[in-house]
């Protein structure tokens with residue numbers, strides 16, 4: 266029996282609100298496809314903010330700060346697909362998601378890019394303003410990590426203000442459903458290929474550790 270494919274969703278909301286409702290909707294779509302779905306709520310995750318050291322610019326190994334972030338990174342590495350879902354706060358991504366992107370991205374992912382070739386999906390939730398900007402910000406972070414972002418039609422931006430409003434945004438939810446189905450299609454395709462060829466490394470992912478051999482300028486900072 267082959268293992269079921271899995272999507273891990275990262276929820277950047279401070280509350281069990283609209284983003285959580287949207288992810289429950291996404292989980293139902295995943296279930297229809299026989300795909301496992303787990304959500305990590307960043308509000309329940311112990312996350313320190315990046316400190317002042319900045320030395321991850323100049324070393325090739327992961328951050329030493331001990332908090333819950335490396336555990337979430339391990340879960341992402343174990344998943345086949347990852348959804349980044351965040352509400353818009355102050356025309357930008359919520360501070361929880363911003364902190365996670367900084368800590369996970371700069372602290373752990375920038376060295377070996379362990380999320381390479383995983384399938385990515387992005388969802389933003391907003392009353393209205395800057396939903397597209399936040400969606401684009403999270404998408405370039407997925408691309409930075411060499412993930413495969415599937416085209417799924419219109420961006421999965423959901424419009425909602427008060428708790429419960431997301432479930433009234435039919436078009437937004439339709440885009441979320443389509444996103445999950447497209448992710449499931451691509452995850453299945455990659456898995457079929459992996460099993461047929463016995464090759465785990467599906468596509469050449471370039472250099473292994475981006476931080477090895479960095480050219481340093483005269484001040485010692487990376488170029």
Ligand SMILES: Cc1cc2nc3c(=O)[nH]c(=O)nc-3n(C[C@H](O)[C@H](O)[C@H](O)COP(=O)(O)O)c2cc1C
Pocket residue numbers: 278279280281282283284285352353354355356357390391392393394395396425426427428
């Ligand atoms: C601090 C804060 C700032 C917000 N800023 C924006 C904003 O810039 N643009 C917008 O459209 N909605 C904004 N909102 C509304 C939220 O994006 C919206 O209520 C969303 O549904 C919240 O999702 P949640 O229930 O998952 O937290 C803001 C909400 C809060 C609490």
